[in-house]
Amino acid sequence: MTGETAHSLISKVEGWKLLNEGGVLKLNRTWKVKSFTKGLELFQLVAQVAEVEGHHPDLHLVGWNNVTIEIWTHAVGGLTENDFILAAKINGLPLHGLLRGKVKDSSTR
Template identity: 65%
Template sequence: MSDLSIKKCVPCSRKELRPMTEEAAQHLIRQVGEWNLVNEGGTWKLHRSWKVKTFMRGMEFFQLIAALAEAEGHHPDIHLVGWNNVKIDVWTHAVGKTTIFATRTY
């Protein structure tokens, strides 16, 4: 099994890019602790939630996520739910499926 922590996102415009199967996604999700694989309307997404101490901490976390996402060229859906719950959904929008898993320590 390859180390997902060293993998990088690839451009979605690559013609050979294909959605991974549910079986492959279920196998790989074991490597990204604390993340979940969720199916929303037939689209498999990586999902994770964090509780933050204050609203401003949540906004600071958003900025960290945004900088990393921009560097990777892969932009997640980021939500601030209530005042202290940060939620992220990651999938490859171009194919409407989960295609690439990545993990980083924050």
Template identity: 65%
Template sequence: MSEHSAKELLEKSELGIHGWDLVSEGGKLKLQRSWKAKSFMKALEFFQLVAEVAEAEGHHPDLHLVCWNNVKIDLWTHSVGGLTENDFILAAKVNALHVENLLRRKASD
């Protein structure tokens, strides 16, 4: 998927992928989003919920836990070395998870 196409998809609010950023790392386009969990254990619970959705979709993101409560997800299709529609579908499904009890009030806290 081209960067232009990816940006167009990100701008479509009806897709439910707000909060995700388009990044280029090593020439690969990725969707990326970060959150702050309430605690270390809540961060792991968050990842478990994401893992369940990812496993059901057969599409597995890169999950990062930095320090004790900073969680980050990188979405990209490893087999094509960039973004596909599946990445946007998984981003929307992650956004639809009910994780308010696991995260700090503001995603940017």
């Protein structure tokens, strides 16, 4: 996927950002969770969706309450439409009990 196409699709997945790491485009989103165990619960919800989709994001739990998810297609070394679909499905997960503050505001760092 070209950078231009990725920039046109990023608005479809609220809260996600485009990253360019060494020429590899990735989707990235960060949340603050209520506790370390709530972060693990969030990962479990994401894992269930990822298994169904057959598409597995990179999951990071930094400190005790900072969760970051990166999505990209390793096989092509960048983004595909499936990455945006997975991001949209993650956005649809019931995260209200896991996050600190408002869900809508959780994408800010």
